[in-house]
Amino acid sequence: MDLNYSLHNDTVKHVDLSFYVEVQKDNPVDQVIAKMQNSQRKCALVMDQGKLIGIFTAHDIARRVIDQSEVINEPIEAIMTPDPLTLKSDITLIEAIRFMSDKPHRYMPVVDAEGRVLGTLTHYAIIKYMSDHFPEEIYNLPPTPDHFASARDGA
C-alpha cells in the first residue's frame, strides 16, 4: 500500500479517533482528571447537552492546573479551552497532518457535516496509521538500531 496515495485519499475518519473521553461541562475538574487518568486518555471533550463546547487536555493540566490546587473543584467549564477548533471528517490525512503540524494543537475533535463529534484526531493516531503501512520496516525492528547481527544463526 502506497502511503503517499493513502495520505491523499484516506480521510481523518480512517485513523483511530478513540483517544479521548467525553465529560459534561459541570463535572468538577478533579473528576475529569480522574476519568482521563483511569482511561489513559490525555484529552477530554467537554459537552453540553450533546454538543461540543470545549476541550481539556494533559497539556492544559500541566500549564493551568498542576500548581493551582484551588481550581480542582471548579466545573471543567471554567478552565477548559472553549469553542475548540475542529476538523471536518472528510478532510484528507495529508491536509490534517499539515494543519496540525503548523498549530500547537495535539488533539483535534473531528465532526461530521452536521457537527456531530465522531472522535478526536491525535498525533499518535496519525503516526500509528503511517507505521501500519510498513509493518516489516517499522514493527519488525530490533529493540535498538545497533542490535542487528552481522550474520544470522542457522542450524
Place this chain on the structure above:
Amino acid sequence: MADAIETLTRKDFVSDQEVRWCPGCGDYAILAQMQRVLPEMGIAREEMVFISGIGCSSRFPYYMNTYGLHTIHGRAATVATGLKVANPDLHVWVITGDGDSLSIGGNHLLHVLRRNVNLNIILFNNAIYGLTKGQYSPTSPPGTRTYSSPMGSVEQDFNAISVALAAEATFVARSVDRNTKHMAEILKRATEHRGTSFVEIYQNCNIYNDGAWSFATEANVKDDQTVILEHGQPIIFGKDRDKGIRINGLAPEVVTLGNGVSESDLLAHDETLDNPAHAYLLSRLTHPDYPVPLGVFRCVERPIYEEQIIAQGRQAVEDRGAGDLNALYHATDTWIVPEGPDAETVQEVHEELPTSNIIPDIEQEDPMAPRTALQQLLYDPISSLDLPVPECVSADTSVADAVETMRSKNLGCLLVVNKRGLLRGIFAQGDLFEKVAGRDIDLTKITIDSLMTKDPTALKTSDPIGHLLHLMSLHGFRHIPIVDPDERPVGLASFKVMLKFTGGLFSDDISPN
C-alpha cells in the same frame, strides 16, 4: 506525597544481545510487544523466566532481559513444567515455533496443556522451519513447496488452535504479528490467565515463507478475511461490518446482515463455555472459506497442576513425616553391577562450521539515485530532521521550577542531564498528568528525580528515522531524546517533528507507482 515506586519500563526488558533474526522478520514485532506489555503487568523481573526450544523463534529468551533458558528441541514445555513445580512463584513463558512444538515437541505440548500448568505458551507460527532454512512444517498447508517438499507437501496440516483445544487447554488464543495492538491485548490476557495459556501468533518469515498470512495482514483484505472474537458479542466481520457467522445444524455459514438476517441470528461468542465444542467450531473457520478468527477462543478455569502436586507432597509429609531418599533407594531389591572394562576415552571433536550468509544479497543501491519520499521516511538518518534543541535541567530541579520552565518556554518536556551533561532522564507533561495531577502534592518539595523516566530510550543522529517511528508507534513515546555518541542530548524528536517532516515529504502530485 507521590511514592516514587520503581516502575519497570520497556528498556528494562531489552537485553544487550545482538538480535540474530533476519531483517524484517515478524519475530521482532512479537519481541517488541512483549517488551511493551511486561512492564505493565506488575511482575518483578527476577520472577520471570522465558524458556524456549530450538528454532529462530526460540532465540527469543536471549533478547529478553529476564531469566531465560534456550533448551532442547521440542522440550521447552517439559523444562517449564519442571521449573514451575520446583518454584511455583515464577512467571514462566514458553517460546516455541510450529516445528518446535508441533513436530518434535508435539507430545510435550499436548501434556502441558492437559495438565494445566500455570504458564504461558507463545507459539510463533510461520508455517515453516525457519532456522534450518525453509523446510515445510506441520502447519504448512498441503501443496506447500519448500526445499523438503519440492513437488508440494502431501501432508495434512495441523490447526494449532484445534490441537490445543483437543488437548484440553484452558486458555486458547490467536493473534498476528502485524496487529500490534491486538497482540498486546492477547499477551496481557494470557499472562493474567491462571493455568496454561496457549497463544498462536501468525508470524511472517519474510525469507522462507513470505506472505503466508497476508490474508490476515493486508489492509485491503484483512477485515473481510479475519474476524476479531469478542466475548459476549455476535460474530460480525467485514470492512463494513455487514457479515456474520450463523450456525446451520453443525456447520458454520457466512451470512450478510440485512434481508431478514439480523444480529440475533448470528452465533454469539462465549469464551467461558465449559464444553469446548463452540471454541473448536470457531477454530475450524479457516482461510479462504471463512474469516479466520483472531482473539480468545476459550478461557475457562480448572485446578492448576503444580498447586495440586505440591499440596499432595505437603499432605504426604504431614501424614507420614519427611521421607528419606536414601532409604527409599535401598528399600527393595538392589544389587551392585561389577565394574566393566575401562571406559573408552571419548575424544571431543570441535568442528568449525562454515558461517554461511543465507540472507539474500540486498540489492546495492546507487548512491547517486534520488531518494524517494518513502526511503527518506524510513531510512534517512535522524540528522535530516529539523529537531528542536532540548531544554536540559538537573535531576534536583524542583517540580515547581520544572513546571514553570515548561510553561514559560512552552515545552512539552525537559531532558534531565548529570553534571557532565550526559542524558539521565526525561520529564514530560505526561509524567505530571499520570503521577501528579489530582493529588495533593507540594511541587516545591519534590524534585523531578522522583517523577522522571530514568535512563530513557534515546537514539543517535545517525540512526534511521524508521526507528523513531518504531518507538513512537509501538511504544507510544511522544518525545525521544537524540544524543551524540557520548550520550549528550543534541536534539529532541517528537510526534510533531515527525508530522511536520511527513507533511513536507509527500508532494500533492501523486503519480501512481
